Amino acid sequence: MKPSQTTVLSETETATPLRLTMQRGPLGFDAYRHFVLENLDDAPPFKLLLSVDDADVAFFVVASPDMPFEYQPRIPAWAFAKLELPEGASLDVLVIVSIDETGGGTANLRAPILVNTNNGAALQVVLDETMPLRRALSASGRSGP
Amino acid sequence: MLQLTRKVGEKILVGEEIEIVVLSVSRSEVRIGIQAPRSTAILRGEIVERVVEANQHAATTAADRKQAVARLRGSSEGPKR
Numbered sequence: 001m002k003p004s005q006t007t008v009l010s011e012t013e014t015a016t017p018l019r020l021t022m023q024r025g026p027l028g029f030d031a032y033r034h035f036v037l038e039n040l041d042d043a044p045p046f047k048l049l050l051s052v053d054d055a056d057v058a059f060f061v062v063a064s065p066d067m068p069f070e071y072q073p074r075i076p077a078w079a080f081a082k083l084e085l086p087e088g089a090s091l092d093v094l095v096i097v098s099i100d101e102t103g104g105g106t107a108n109l110r111a112p113i114l115v116n117t118n119n120g121a122a123l124q125v126v127l128d129e130t131m132p133l134r135r136a137l138s139a140s141g142r143s144g145p
Numbered sequence: 146m147l148q149l150t151r152k153v154g155e156k157i158l159v160g161e162e163i164e165i166v167v168l169s170v171s172r173s174e175v176r177i178g179i180q181a182p183r184s185t186a187i188l189r190g191e192i193v194e195r196v197v198e199a200n201q202h203a204a205t206t207a208a209d210r211k212q213a214v215a216r217l218r219g220s221s222e223g224p225k226r
Contacts, residue, residue: 028197029204043217048210056206060213081184098203103216108203111196126188126196133199 020049020115020122023082026096027111027124032057035122037094037115049094049113060105061113064093068137071095071109079125083116092117097137106134 017036025032034052045066051057064071073093080087092115099105109131115122149157157165163185168176179187205213 026200027193028200040214040217043214046214046217058205058207058210059200059203060205060210060217076186078184078186081182082186096200096203098199099205099213099217101216103213103219108196108199110192111199124196124200126186126192129192133195 018115018117018120019052020113020120022122022124024123026059026113027126029057037061046097047094049096060097060099061094062097062107062137064095064112067095067107073109073112073127073131075114076125076127079114079123082123083114083121084119085116091115098134105137107137108133109135 017038020035020037022033022035024030029051032051032053035049036052038048038050040046040048040060045062047061047063049059049061064073071093075091075093077087080089080091083091085091094113094115096108096111096113097105098108109127110129110133111124111126113122113124151157151167153167153170155167159165162182164180166178166180168178170176181187
């Protein structure tokens with residue numbers, strides 16, 4: 001992760017957490033359908049996707065523009081349809097990250113969470129196999145399949 | 146589980162909107178064509194299983210994430226060794 005040189009308090013960092021509703025929760029967590037997206041002011045650009053129903057279910061995520069490398073995945077048509085958006089409309093892409101014991105981590109580029117920011121509808125999409133499930137969160141590093 | 150025997154070119158209809166056709170069969174592989182509404186996700190089962198595993202690995206409990214945030218804060222304060 002790039003160290004931030006300046007602290008800019010943007011509008012989103014002071015806003016109330018965004019509420020997200022999923023028709024079906026993240027894969028393996030299907031029953032968890034309601035989340036809030038909280039900024040981690042202590043550790044930007046990480047955010048916390050926190051289940052409303054169970055405080056012990058949460059994911060660290062990073063919004064795609066804040067990733068330390070370019071990540072602009074091609075979103076399948078079915079995902080736009082599920083989110084009730086016209087194909088190609090703008091949506092937020094949240095990348096789930098796993099944090100390891102050293103504070104480093106890996107990003108799941110295969111299966112990001114997509115958010116329709118107009119209504120808070122969200123889903124986890126599974127992209128094509130060229131996208132790694134675990135990519136090191138450094139600008140150049142790679143690990144895992 | 147419902148089991149059906151089909152020949153190449155024969156179809157299976159699932160509900161009113163999903164059509165599955167057997168395109169070809171070789172010794173150990175079957176090639177299948179699927180027609181479904183635009184909003185239907187069609188995924189290979191083993192890939193979904195890997196994403197489930199990745200999600201389970203990434204999920205963090207209330208106790209874990211306090212420590213993880215501390216580690217993130219530490220790692221962003223200086224260059225990595």
